[in-house]
Amino acid sequence: MSDHAAFTTFMRSYQDMVYTTAIRLLGNQAAAEDVSQEVFLRAYEHFDDLRDGTGAGGWLKTVSTNLSLNHLQRYRKRWSFFSELLHRDDSGEADETPIDFPAGDDFFADFDAADRRAWVQQALAKLPDKQRVPLVLYHFEDLSYEQIAERLGVSLAKVKTDILRARQALAQHLNRAAAERRELTT
Amino acid sequence: MPNKEQQPLEAFVHRALRELPPERAPVDLEARVFAALAARRRVSPWQAGWRAWPVVPRTAVLAAAAATVFAVVWLSFAGLHAFESFSWSAWIDAHAPGLARLGTVAAALGDALALCFRKFQPWILSAAALAALAYATLLSVGSSLYRRLVATHSTT
Numbered sequence: 474m475s476d477h478a479a480f481t482t483f484m485r486s487y488q489d490m491v492y493t494t495a496i497r498l499l500g501n502q503a504a505a506e507d508v509s510q511e512v513f514l515r516a517y518e519h520f521d522d523l524r525d526g527t528g529a530g531g532w533l534k535t536v537s538t539n540l541s542l543n544h545l546q547r548y549r550k551r552w553s554f555f556s557e558l559l560h561r562d563d564s565g566e567a568d569e570t571p572i573d574f575p576a577g578d579d580f581f582a583d584f585d586a587a588d589r590r591a592w593v594q595q596a597l598a599k600l601p602d603k604q605r606v607p608l609v610l611y612h613f614e615d616l617s618y619e620q621i622a623e624r625l626g627v628s629l630a631k632v633k634t635d636i637l638r639a640r641q642a643l644a645q646h647l648n649r650a651a652a653e654r655r656e657l658t659t
Numbered sequence: 660m661p662n663k664e665q666q667p668l669e670a671f672v673h674r675a676l677r678e679l680p681p682e683r684a685p686v687d688l689e690a691r692v693f694a695a696l697a698a699r700r701r702v703s704p705w706q707a708g709w710r711a712w713p714v715v716p717r718t719a720v721l722a723a724a725a726a727t728v729f730a731v732v733w734l735s736f737a738g739l740h741a742f743e744s745f746s747w748s749a750w751i752d753a754h755a756p757g758l759a760r761l762g763t764v765a766a767a768l769g770d771a772l773a774l775c776f777r778k779f780q781p782w783i784l785s786a787a788a789l790a791a792l793a794y795a796t797l798l799s800v801g802s803s804l805y806r807r808l809v810a811t812h813s814t815t
Binding site (some may be wrong): 477481484485488489490491492493496498499502506509510513514517554564589590594597608612615637640641644647 | 668669671672673675676677678679680681682683685688689691693694695696699707
């Protein structure tokens with residue numbers, strides 16, 4: 474198999490994973506496409522090491538994550554993390570108001586899977602960068618709070634607060650969407 | 660909020676997020692990557708930056724840079740000493756008798772320059788260091804302002 478054909482096969486195997494990682498972190502289609510392209514350009518430079526497939530997925534995931542975070546930093550979106558160090562948001566105290574969220578397995582069972590996914594995607598897209606990025610790193614990339622704080626260069630308390638608020642916002646969005654759907658159907 | 664109270668929310672969000680299927684990469688991503696690779700191949704190594712240069716020219720440039728640094732250091736010390744100790748008038752008398760008069764003037768000028776350079780050497784070096792520092796400062800301030808004011812606005 475020629476290099477071109479082998480790299481095409483390689484790309485087709487991993488492009489969805491790379492793009493998914495980028496768009497979940499960046500929340501922007503154009504930026505995610507740019508990052509995905511850069512990831513595969515770098516992969517091409519290391520293709521001799523990656524072509525056997527061992528560790529390629531992990532390598533691509535790491536590079537996608539790093540480039541996405543670099544992209545956010547480059548365009549100063551991530552700087553909001555630093556600017557907020559001076560604000561009360563960094564106190565580590567999350568909003569203590571109990572959040573009403575749809576608990577239990579029954580909630581999702583009432584709705585079509587496509588609808589549920591669309592709501593979650595909408596809710597994720599609505600989150601500000603400072604909440605979406607740590608949330609994605611925690612729930613999709615399986616990083617610990619400490620690792621996220623280190624990667625983003627912010628305090629552990631801020632990471633916990635932002636993730637908690639992101640979860641609350643997500644749950645509230647799902648609640649609203651479900652309530653609206655119920656009203657429409659009744 | 661205590662950790663125990665957060666656990667159901669965390670579990671709920673985790674489940675909701677993990678249920679999301681992978682996003683489909685754009686259909687033109689493959690074409691974009693190959694177009695970018697072709698564009699890179701068209702760019703000569705010299706335009707791609709020093710790190711992308713082949714090993715031989717890269718080593719040669721490193722060696723040339725080292726030689727230049729060595730030459731500058733040597734000229735600063737040994738060269739200056741030789742310049743001062745050299746008898747310019749005798750050299751001109753021997754090699755260009757017709758220019759003896761001019762040589763005398765040139766030698767006097769050379770001696771004066773050497774004297775000046777020796778006398779003001781710390782000042783000259785300080786001025787050069789100051790100019791380099793000012794240049795670096797201006798460059799960093801300019802690029803920071805550009806990123807902050809121009810690049811940021813163009814992306815928003």
